[in-house]
Amino acid sequence: MKVYLSRRYxxxxxxxxxxxxxxxxxxxxxxxxxxxxxxxxHNYVVRxxxxxxxxxxxxxxxxxxxxxxxVRRVICERFDHKNLNLDSAFEKxxxxxxxxxxxxxxxxxxxxxxxxxxxxxxxxxxxxxxxYSEREWHLISARQ
Amino acid sequence: xxxLTRKAEFxxxxxxxxxxxxxxxxxxxxxxxxxxxxxxHNYTLExxxEGKVDPxxxxxxxxxxxxxxxxxxxVQVYDHRHLNLEVPEFRSTLxxxxxxxxxxxxxxxxxxQGARLHRVRVYEMPDLFxxxxxxx
Numbered sequence: 272m273k274v275y276l277s278r279r280y281x282x283x284x285x286x287x288x289x290x291x292x293x294x295x296x297x298x299x300x301x302x303x304x305x306x307x308x309x310x311x312x313h314n315y316v317v318r319x320x321x322x323x324x325x326x327x328x329x330x331x332x333x334x335x336x337x338x339x340x341x342v343r344r345v346i347c348e349r350f351d352h353k354n355l356n357l358d359s360a361f362e363k364x365x366x367x368x369x370x371x372x373x374x375x376x377x378x379x380x381x382x383x384x385x386x387x388x389x390x391x392x393x394x395x396x397x398x399x400x401x402x403y404s405e406r407e408w409h410l411i412s413a414r415q
Numbered sequence: 416x417x418x419l420t421r422k423a424e425f426x427x428x429x430x431x432x433x434x435x436x437x438x439x440x441x442x443x444x445x446x447x448x449x450x451x452x453x454x455x456h457n458y459t460l461e462x463x464x465e466g467k468v469d470p471x472x473x474x475x476x477x478x479x480x481x482x483x484x485x486x487x488x489x490v491q492v493y494d495h496r497h498l499n500l501e502v503p504e505f506r507s508t509l510x511x512x513x514x515x516x517x518x519x520x521x522x523x524x525x526x527x528q529g530a531r532l533h534r535v536r537v538y539e540m541p542d543l544f545x546x547x548x549x550x551x
Contacts, residue, residue, distance in 0.1 A: 273550040274513045279542035328433055329444065330511040335543075336446055 275389060276332045277320040280342050282351035285312035286366040289356075310354065315368075316394040317346060317375055321386040333386040341383050346375055368395040369403075376403045418533055419475045420463040423485045425494035428455040429510040453497060459538040460489065460519060466530035476529040488522045512539045516547040524549070 287310040288302035298306045305311065319342060323332045350358065355366035360374045376391040390404035430453045431445040441449040448454070462485055466475040496502060498510035504518045516537045524532055538544040 272517060273548075274516060275546040275548075276513060277544050277546070325511075325513050325517075328435075329431075330509040330514040332513055332545075334444065336444075 272324055273322055274325055274332050275320055275322045276335075277318055278335070278338060278342070280317045280319070280347055281314065282317070282347045283312060283314045284350045284353050284355050285310045286355040286361075287311070288365055288367060290365050310356070313395050315350075315371070317342070318392040318394075319379060320389040320391075322389045323386050337385065338383065342379065345378050345382055368393050368399065368401045372401040372403045376405075380405075416465050417468055417475050418463050418465055419478075419481075419530070420461050421478060421481050421485060423460045423462070423482075423490055424457060425460065425490050426455060426457045427493050427496050427498050427510075428453040429498040429505075430454065431509050431511065433509070453499070456539050458493070458515070460485070461534075461536040461538075462519075462523065462532070463534040463536070464527055464530040465533040476527070481527060481530075484523065484526050488526060489519050492522075512537055512543060512545040513547075515539075516545040520547050520549055 286305075287307065288305040289298050289308075290301075293301065319338070321333055321338070325332055355361055355371065358366075361370070364370050364374075372391055372393040375393065376388070379391065380388050389406065390402050392400055392402040394400040430451055431448040432441050432451055436444075438449075462481070464476065464481065468475055492502060498505045498515070502510070502518075504521075505514070508514050508518075516535050519537065520532065520535045523535070532549065535547045536544055
């Protein structure tokens with residue numbers, strides 16, 4: 272019996288969207304206010320969806336305490352109240368929320384193998400959200 | 416095809432405890448949820464149905480009928496109850512968010528006229544929810 276479990280986590284961080292490959296004018300044109308040299312920040316919300324059969328005894332897709340402990344350690348503690356541009360993941364990558372979402376997916380996928388990772392969604396603000404998955408989107412959208 | 420979602424709420428008590436395990440094992444796996452005095456949540460249920468829009472009424476189905484079915488089959492059975500002690504399906508399985516989603520699916524399946532049950536989503540709290548699509 273396949274069940275999907277989704278859990279949301281929160282962290283607040285600063286970033287600046289800027290790419291040295293562009294001229295200052297191009298950076299301002301492409302990234303707008305997000306190119307402010309001093310940076311700005313968001314309250315990010317990360318939604319992690321895992322799936323699988325339920326353990327017949329515990330009735331759980333995965334141990335929530337383990338998932339929480341893992342995500343809080345590798346994601347929340349790593350990024351909360353930090354400057355994303357200074358994180359090793361963004362040495363060569365602009366910390367757009369697209370890239371952040373994909374990095375979070377990769378970090379969880381590589382470190383938490385107990386369960387199938389379906390997708391990761393990151394809300395940057397209440398109006399912007401991003402989702403990353405390695406599954407076919409038409410399969411995922413079919414279950415929305 | 417069109418998806419339509421109806422929300423309902425119920426408040427209930429539960430705990431997680433496997434009798435075959437020691438108290439230490441239960442505490443290690445379930446943490447605070449293993450407290451046999453129970454604790455509770457305000458659950459939010461979202462029932463999504465799939466169907467065609469009737470060309471005359473403009474409805475997929477009568478929302479009042481869906482609301483009444485959810486009320487009769489789920490809310491009246493779960494609301495202000497202790498799930499482990501008072502709801503039959505949780506005498507043999509733990510009332511985890513996952514199991515509650517599956518149980519509600521089975522309670523509603525076949526009882527919705529004119530549309531197909533697409534998804535049952537159960538929020539135990541705003542940051543934790545389970546989805547069941549009837550997949551085996």
